[in-house]
Amino acid sequence: xxxxxxxxSTLSASVGDRVTITCRxxxxxxxxxxxYQQRPGKAPKLLIYKASSxxxxxxxxxxxxxxxxxxxxxxxxxxxxxFATYYCQQYNFYPWTFGQGTKVEIK
Amino acid sequence: xxxxxxxxxxxxxxxxxxxxxxxxxxxSISDTSYNWGWIRQPPGKGLEWIGSIYYSGDTDYNSSLKSxxxxxxxxxxxxxxxxxxxxxAADTAVYYCARFMVSFGGRGFxxxxxxxxxxxxx
Numbered sequence: 001x002x003x004x005x006x007x008x009s010t011l012s013a014s015v016g017d018r019v020t021i022t023c024r025x026x027x028x029x030x031x032x033x034x035x036y037q038q039r040p041g042k043a044p045k046l047l048i049y050k051a052s053s054x055x056x057x058x059x060x061x062x063x064x065x066x067x068x069x070x071x072x073x074x075x076x077x078x079x080x081x082x083f084a085t086y087y088c089q090q091y092n093f094y095p096w097t098f099g100q101g102t103k104v105e106i107k
Numbered sequence: 108x109x110x111x112x113x114x115x116x117x118x119x120x121x122x123x124x125x126x127x128x129x130x131x132x133x134x135s136i137s138d139t140s141y142n143w144g145w146i147r148q149p150p151g152k153g154l155e156w157i158g159s160i161y162y163s164g165d166t167d168y169n170s171s172l173k174s175x176x177x178x179x180x181x182x183x184x185x186x187x188x189x190x191x192x193x194x195x196a197a198d199t200a201v202y203y204c205a206r207f208m209v210s211f212g213g214r215g216f217x218x219x220x221x222x223x224x225x226x227x228x229x
Contacts, residue, residue: 001170034215036154043203043219044154055217087154091213095169098154 002026002090006099012107017073023088028068032092035064035073036103039084047086048073078104091107109134111204111220119198119227125191129204129220135136136185137162140210143180145189146215147200148222160187194227201225 003026013019023033031051036044046055048064049072061076075082083106088099115127128145136145144159158168160178168176172191180187191198201222208214 032147035214036216043205043222044216045219046217049208049215049217052210053214055215088214089154090157091207091215094167095171096156097122101153101214 001096002029002093002097004088004090004097005101006086006088006102008102009062009100010103010105012105013078014107015078015080017078017107019078019104020080021073021086021088023066023071023073023099023106025071025090026071029090029092030065032090033066033071034089034091035062036089036091037080037082037084037088090091109206109218111206111218113202113220113223115223115225117134117224119194119225120229121195122225124129125189125198125225125227126202127189127202127223127225129187129189131187131206136180136187137182140208142153142207142209143187144207144216146203146205146216147198148203149197149200157189157191157202163206169194172198196227199225199227202224 005024007022033051035048038068052064063074085101085103110132112130119125142159142161145157158178160166175192177190203222204220205216206218
């Protein structure tokens with residue numbers, strides 16, 4: 001199985017900060033990677049698909065980059081609604097696997 | 108707009124079978140642009156993909172659960188279902204159903220149900 005490793009596990013930041021989360025795959029997943037946001041008690045929400053494509057309706061402050069084994073999710077200017085946990089997911093190989101999550105906390 | 112809703116028992120006894128159904132409303136489960144998946148999340152932990160099914164009935168399962176999992180589809184009812192046998196406390200989790208867009212190589216799980224908590228306990 002492909003292991004997805006996110007860093008950091010927890011991130012403390014302030015409103016307006018630029019935030020970057022990294023996701024590394026144990027082998028190449030090409031660009032078949034998605035990013036999700038999950039608020040407490042809620043279902044995950046798709047932010048980015050195919051590594052860098054912004055899902056419809058998602059604010060443009062979210063962006064994704066990378067290919068192969070290393071990917072990043074960037075929030076250009078953190079907003080109050082963005083304090084949540086973020087997950088990457090590869091869908092190049094079965095079983096599809098998720099990273100362990102990165103919790104973005106208020107500093 | 109398309110919505111997904113999970114239903115099923117919230118409490119299952121150890122060694123018994125967990126059965127959940129996801130009802131699709133506002134769209135057709137037979138749309139060939141999508142497949143339909145189950146994902147679970149133990150309390151305080153991360154997400155685990157369980158498996159997915161196409162309207163045709165073709166399935167893919169997580170190898171870690173494959174011997175215990177069956178996902179089926181009922182196009183007449185616009186539903187798909189999950190069965191997980193021989194459950195233990197480790198299967199206690201929030202179970203989500205979700206739609207995955209397969210067009211253009213794949214675009215992620217873009218619609219999710221609200222999730223249903225299943226506790227395995229005697």
